[in-house]
Amino acid sequence: ESHCVQKDVVYPEHVLEELEDVSIEECHEACQNHPNCDHASFSSEDDDCILRHKKTYSTQAPDYYSIPKDCIPRCSMDTVDFAYYDIGGVNNIDSLEDCHALCLERPNCFGVVWAKPWLDLQEAKTCWFKSAFRIGSIRELVFGISKPRHCLHSLEQTDGWYRFQDKNYMFIAQTNLYETGMAICKSHGGQLVSLESQEEYMFVRTIAFTLNYHRPNEFSGSYRLGLYKNDSAWTLSNGQTLNQPQINLWCPNEPSSSLSYTHFQLWNGNGFCGDDITSVHITENLVCEASSK
Incomplete structure (x- = not known):
């Protein structure tokens, strides 16, 4: 409920x-x-x-x-497991919330799968950490319950903007190129999101997943962020150079393009992680940001 x-x-x-x-x-x-x-x-x-x-x-x-109609479900998913992307686990965790709290202590934890006490199950009360949830890798787990790092229902929302830390974020289901994405965000009083920390990146990833999972008739596909490569430097929409060592951006084997000018998308096909794309590649959704101050 x-x-x-x-x-x-x-x-x-x-x-x-x-x-x-x-x-x-x-x-x-x-x-x-x-x-x-x-x-x-x-x-x-x-x-x-x-x-x-x-x-x-x-x-x-x-x-x-x-x-x-626009009710946002609580983000725990009963009897759902996400295959692959395991980054460790802990035994004897008494509740999903305790399991989730441990995830928040790990900067690369996208979400958790917790084994509920069930019959004489050996894995009962085990908490597994995941680096991604991929919608294409869902499998039924009778005793399992999953929860991503961040949840829509817990966020303050005003006119389509979700507040997280010191920014507001708007997720828009509209096909776009980089320039049109910037224009769309500007029309809402913002810009394409500039990533400033690992936690912000994990927030954007998990909310993008949540929208695709719970609202598939509205949101599907990948998401454009405010990030592009010009020559060898990855540049944010605010004009600053991305400090890559501080943010674990990429899907496995990415970035893969040898082009000097490429853009960035959150690729839904591999757990909403980073993928470099050409400047003419159209993405299905975009993420805007605006200051909440």
């Missing part, structure tokens, strides 16, 4: 469509896929779902959940 779901509440009338024998996740997804849906009403007693196009007044309704 997400923080934005209202329990025991229904907003009557304004019905678009009714669905039977669905889960609450399927109900929410149906609303997200319907162009006119504002929210959904889900009955946990009957597994029925009603898509509605607006809210007027609310009533109390036991065993019903009201789910806004």
